[in-house]
Amino acid sequence: MYFHSIDFAFFLPLVFGVYWLLNDRTKWQNVWIVVASLVFYGWWDWRFLSLLLLSTIVDYLAASKIASASQKSHRKNWLWLSILVNLGLLGFFKYQQFFVQNFVDAFHLFGMTLDIRPLKYVLPVGISFYTFQTLSYTIDVYREKLHPARSFVTFLAYVSFFPQLVAGPIERATHLLPQFYKQRQFSYDLATDGCRQILWGFIKKMVIADRCAAIADPIFSHYAELPGSTLLIGVVCFAFQIYCDFSGYSDIAIGTARLFGFDLMQNFAFPYFSRDVGEFWRRWHISLSSWFKDYVYIPLGGSKVGPLKVLRNVLIVFLISGFWHGAHWKYIAWGAWHALLFLPLLWMKKNRNHIQTVAEGRTLPSLVEFTQMITTFLLVCVGWVFFRADSIRDALHYFQGMLNISIIQRPVLEQEALTFTLACLLSLFLVTEWLGRHQVYSLWIVDECPVIIYENRRGAIFIFSILR
Secondary structure (H helix, E strand, C coil): CCCCCHHHHHHHHHHHHHHHHCCCCHHHHHHHHHHHHHHHCCCCCCCCCHHHHHHHHHHHHHHHHHHHHHHHHHHHHHHHHHHHHHHHHHHHHHHHHHHHHHHHHHHHCCCCCCCCCCCCCCCCHHHHHHHHHHHHHHHHHHCCCCCCCHHHHHHHHHHHHHHHHHCCCCCHHHHHHHHCCCCCCCCCCHHHHHHHHHHHHHHHHHHHHHHHHHHHHHHHCCHCCCCCCHHHHHHHHHHHHHHHHHHHHHHHHHHHHHHHCCCCCCCCCCCHCCCCCCHHHHHHHHHHHHHHHHHCCCCCCCCCCCHHHHHHHHHHHHHHHHHHHHHCCHHHHHHHHHHHHHHHHHHCCCCCCCCCCCCCCCCCCCCCHHHHHHHHHHHHHHHHHHHHCHHHHHHHHHHHCCCCCHHHHHCCCCCCCHHHHHHHHHHHHHHHHCCCCCCHHHHHCCCCCCCCEEEECCCCCCEEEEEC
């Protein structure tokens, strides 16, 4: 079930109504969350539920055994069981085809043909998200940062919590699990704020991201026939498409969770206002980047080791981060590009230069800050070409077509009216984001005037503001 589907429009009010009828009954509220979450997840394909339940059962038992084991070797064995089961499921269902195909291709380079074909199946929805979420639980229990869940139902509610199950944020058990033990009272202000953030998420997804896709998709599909100026527009459109898609879903998830009295972590913090790549990664997909930092980078030694090991650690984290997004070499190239950008900052100890929000206490950025933001955005866009292209070869050809004299030609666009509308919407969107950059989400700035978006049959956008 997708957030922007008609099914969800009926699902959410029903779940919300029953949930608050169970007010002051925390146990039954958790049971209802489990039921609703399993229906939500099984809506795509009920067979996916078996993987979710298997991962949940294994980690629930492993964490209990880790907490009760007296010997360190036994604790470590249960931890490895959790890691191997979770990563084994993720590796098989998400990466089996990639590894088999590359294995066959490697032999083909030496003139040998192997009659091995990868298994074909549908990738289970959200497996990358809930796998990392349950893994962090057992690791934190092993590190004695967390006591194991007191009941299986509570733990299942944490793992399957439908607002963030399939698209994040990837919540740590140390933050989300204790909230399932607390008594939750309905708050009108919290629910109103949740609805406002849901609205902002839908605006990002349906008004901005979908329109950017309508421009970017044809350009990337026919890049060989278009001038560099058009290709540049395609990259910029995709940059906003992927940002508004990912962050829009996160906003809907966080706002929906707030309707039920839960607090989820901020997942995107206005990353396109970053002044260097280090700041970008502190603001982009925060739940994922912080997960890799805490469970991969720091255990490897982080930056407190020699230069060669620092290089190794950064490469491992960024390459895995790219591979996490998809089983294709282009995602690994995307991760490698960001590692290449990040390493000089780390070696010069400038990776944490920009901790505060840009233009803190000022309406406009300085010329230096503006230049830094534009430069960082363009460097990030280089990576997005690898991410969006069909292959690394296509990405390189895309650059070849874009970075030549044709970049100053008049763009060739099939839908000029749509492009003009999108340019106006992006301008309004960026102003709103800039004004709200100090907040958790930018629509926070219209606390007293909720915004309603309406689209007519011709695709025109109307924005209404209603005073409460």
